[in-house]
Amino acid sequence: MGHATLEWIYVGVVIAILTWVGVEAWTGEKILEEVPEDAETIKVIGQQWLWTFEHEDGSVEVGKLTLKVGKTYKFEVTSKDVIHAFNIPSHAILIDAVPGRVNHIWMETTTPGEYLIQCREYCGLLHYNMRAMLIIEE
Amino acid sequence: MDKRLALAIIVLVAVSATVNNSFAQIPEDKHVCIIDGCNLGESVDAKVLDRHQYSWNVFYKMMTAAFIVGAVVQGVLVFVTFRFREKRQKEVKK
Incomplete structure (x- = not known):
C-alpha cells in the first residue's frame, strides 16, 4: 500500500x-x-429599556408576557432604537432585536410557571435591568 | 489511479453510512424517543422540541466527528512518517 x-x-x-x-x-x-403552521404570532418590540409584547388579538403587554401552556408561539422580534437581544434562558430562546428588521424564532410552552426574559445584548446604561417576566398559564 | 479512486469512493460511502447510522437521528414525526436525553423507545409528544436537549445532542455529535477526523488525519500522518523513517534506516544500513 x-x-x-x-x-x-x-x-x-x-x-x-x-x-x-x-x-x-x-x-x-x-x-x-x-415554524409550525399552528403557531400564534407575538410581536416582540425591544426599546431602551423594556420589552413590549403585542398579541394577535391586539392586546399589548409591557414587561410581562402571558402565554398558554401546550401551545406553539412564533416571536417576531424587532427594536425601536438600538440593537437588543431577546432571550428566554429557560427555553434556550435567543435572537437579536434589530431596528428596521424583523427576526423570528418559535417555541412551545410545555410547563406552566414563571420564567425570566432578558436582554442579552449590551444596549446602554440600564441594560442590566431590561427584563420581563414570562408567565405560562394552564 | 482507478483503483485508488474506487477505493476512496467505497471508503467514502462506507464511512458515511457508518457514521450516519451510529448516531441517533431525530425522526420527522418524533413520536418515539430516539434522541439523547430521553428514554429510548418512550413515546414523546410529536411537536415538542427541547432546544437545550437538541443543542447538547448536536454538540456531542460534532465533538465525536471532530475527534474522529483528528484521529484519522494524525494517525495516517504518524504512520506514513514512521514507515518512511524505518525504510530510510534500512537503506542507510545497506
Missing part, C-alpha cells in the same frame, strides 16, 4: 465525515427555523 492510497483513504474519511456534518447542520437549521 503506497502513500497515495493511504492519503486517498484519509481524504475519503474526512470528506465523508465533513459531508455528514454539513447534512446534520442543514437538517438542524431546518428543524429549529421552520
Whole structure:
C-alpha cells in the first residue's frame, strides 16, 4: 500500500465525515427555523429599556408576557432604537432585536410557571435591568 | 489511479453510512424517543422540541466527528512518517 492510497483513504474519511456534518447542520437549521403552521404570532418590540409584547388579538403587554401552556408561539422580534437581544434562558430562546428588521424564532410552552426574559445584548446604561417576566398559564 | 479512486469512493460511502447510522437521528414525526436525553423507545409528544436537549445532542455529535477526523488525519500522518523513517534506516544500513 503506497502513500497515495493511504492519503486517498484519509481524504475519503474526512470528506465523508465533513459531508455528514454539513447534512446534520442543514437538517438542524431546518428543524429549529421552520415554524409550525399552528403557531400564534407575538410581536416582540425591544426599546431602551423594556420589552413590549403585542398579541394577535391586539392586546399589548409591557414587561410581562402571558402565554398558554401546550401551545406553539412564533416571536417576531424587532427594536425601536438600538440593537437588543431577546432571550428566554429557560427555553434556550435567543435572537437579536434589530431596528428596521424583523427576526423570528418559535417555541412551545410545555410547563406552566414563571420564567425570566432578558436582554442579552449590551444596549446602554440600564441594560442590566431590561427584563420581563414570562408567565405560562394552564 | 482507478483503483485508488474506487477505493476512496467505497471508503467514502462506507464511512458515511457508518457514521450516519451510529448516531441517533431525530425522526420527522418524533413520536418515539430516539434522541439523547430521553428514554429510548418512550413515546414523546410529536411537536415538542427541547432546544437545550437538541443543542447538547448536536454538540456531542460534532465533538465525536471532530475527534474522529483528528484521529484519522494524525494517525495516517504518524504512520506514513514512521514507515518512511524505518525504510530510510534500512537503506542507510545497506
